[in-house]
Amino acid sequence: xxxxxxxxKKRHTVNLFFTELxxxxxxxxxxxxxxxxVFVSADKKTRESMKKENAIICAQSxxxxxxETADIDKTFDIVFSDSGVVKSDTxxxxxxxxxxxxxxxxEISLTVSELREDKASGTLSRLTLVFTSGxxxxxxxxxxxxKSVGGADDE
Amino acid sequence: xxxxxxxxxxxxxxxxxxxVMLIFAVICLMIFAVLSFKAALSNKTLNERSGxxxxxxxxxxxxxxxxxxxxxxxxxxxxxxxxxEEEFIDALGExxxxxxxxKNGGVAVSFTSPIxxxxxxxxxxxxxxxxxxxxxxxxxxxMGDWDxxxxxxxxxxxxx
Numbered sequence: 001x002x003x004x005x006x007x008x009k010k011r012h013t014v015n016l017f018f019t020e021l022x023x024x025x026x027x028x029x030x031x032x033x034x035x036x037x038v039f040v041s042a043d044k045k046t047r048e049s050m051k052k053e054n055a056i057i058c059a060q061s062x063x064x065x066x067x068e069t070a071d072i073d074k075t076f077d078i079v080f081s082d083s084g085v086v087k088s089d090t091x092x093x094x095x096x097x098x099x100x101x102x103x104x105x106x107e108i109s110l111t112v113s114e115l116r117e118d119k120a121s122g123t124l125s126r127l128t129l130v131f132t133s134g135x136x137x138x139x140x141x142x143x144x145x146x147k148s149v150g151g152a153d154d155e
Numbered sequence: 156x157x158x159x160x161x162x163x164x165x166x167x168x169x170x171x172x173x174x175v176m177l178i179f180a181v182i183c184l185m186i187f188a189v190l191s192f193k194a195a196l197s198n199k200t201l202n203e204r205s206g207x208x209x210x211x212x213x214x215x216x217x218x219x220x221x222x223x224x225x226x227x228x229x230x231x232x233x234x235x236x237x238x239x240e241e242e243f244i245d246a247l248g249e250x251x252x253x254x255x256x257x258k259n260g261g262v263a264v265s266f267t268s269p270i271x272x273x274x275x276x277x278x279x280x281x282x283x284x285x286x287x288x289x290x291x292x293x294x295x296x297x298m299g300d301w302d303x304x305x306x307x308x309x310x311x312x313x314x315x
Contacts, residue, residue: 024174031181038188045195049202056206063213119224121231121286126217139206144217148227148288 051098051108055131055139058100062112062129063143070125070145072114090114096131108133122148208271212295215276219268219293223278225250226264227288234286243282263291273297 058079066075072092076085083102086093092112097103100110109132117124125145131138229246233239240257247255253266261283268276279292 020174024177028177028181031185035181035184035188038185038192042188042192042195045192045199049195049199052199052206053202056202056209060209067216120228122224122227124220124224141210141213142217143213144220146220146224146227149231 047098051133052138054098054100055108058096058110059129059131059139059141063127063141066125066127066143067145070123070147072112072127076112100131108138122146211270212276215268215270215295219266219276219278222250222253222266222268223280226253226266226280226282227286230282230286230288234284236284239284264288265292269298270295 061079062075065078066072069075069078073087076092076094080094080102084094084104090113094102094110095104095106096108096110097106098108100108111130111132113128115126115128117126123146125147127143127145128140129143130140226247229250230243233242233246236242240262243262244255244257247253247262247264253264255262255264257263259281261281263279263281265277265279267278270276274295275298277292277294277296278290280288280290282288
């Protein structure tokens with residue numbers, strides 16, 4: 001009788017062990033999946049914000065150079081060394097990598113369009129910059145430049 | 156030789172300690188994951204705000220350049236006139252937000268262009284009778300004076 005009781009207790013102990021093991025594995029696998037998902041989301045957000053940050057810096061560079069030159073081709077030459085620029089009558093396009101440097105196989109496209117307004121004593125030009133990655137717009141900026149006919153001096 | 160009480164208290168292979176350590180590791184990983192997500196979110200929010208400010212700044216800059224174009228057109232119409240300063244100041248009275256006064260052998264013109272509710276672009280130019288102008292100031296500055304009545308930061312005002 002005592003041998004039978006011992007055998008039952010032993011089987012009960014082994015069942016408890018396997019139950020605890022299964023519950024622990026289940027808990028760790030679910031937790032691991034949640035943690036992995038959170039890390040992947042954080043990495044995705046970091047990549048998106050890095051692209052946007054580089055696009056903002058590039059847009060500001062272009063806007064500042066354009067406000068001085070008022071010439072879209074000269075601006076591209078100064079900012080991008082005129083590499084890989086696609087030209088049409090009113091638009092310029094270039095492909096950039098994730099650091100907004102010119103790259104033929106880059107993932108970011110920059111499209112720049114210019115609109116000129118001739119005034120009586122000068123020309124006011126407006127530039128529109130649009131950074132896109134695939135079909136998604138990352139950043140856009142509108143800036144301008146004014147060139148007086150008589151010229152101006154900046155102190 | 157084991158007695159009966161020792162046999163009955165036998166629990167087989169123990170996994171309790173390992174489980175506790177693994178639970179602790181999972182909790183640590185969870186905290187790290189949440190903190191890294193929060194940092195990425197904060198960085199994204201900061202980038203969006205700086206991008207938004209840049210857009211506002213260049214919109215204000217464009218509006219200021221449109222005002223400059225109008226002023227320069229008036230100067231171009233009146234250049235060479237013997238009463239350039241008086242006529243130019245009268246003509247600028249028709250443009251909103253522009254102030255002008257005779258100064259330093261020319262006409263000093265100043266105007267502002269708001270960027271947002273706290274900042275604006277302030278421009279000062281000097282026009283001469285030949286229709287040319289010099290940009291003396293073109294910078295962003297805060298609007299109004301700083302109000303420290305609701306601030307807990309006590310800034311020293313320079314007096315002892």
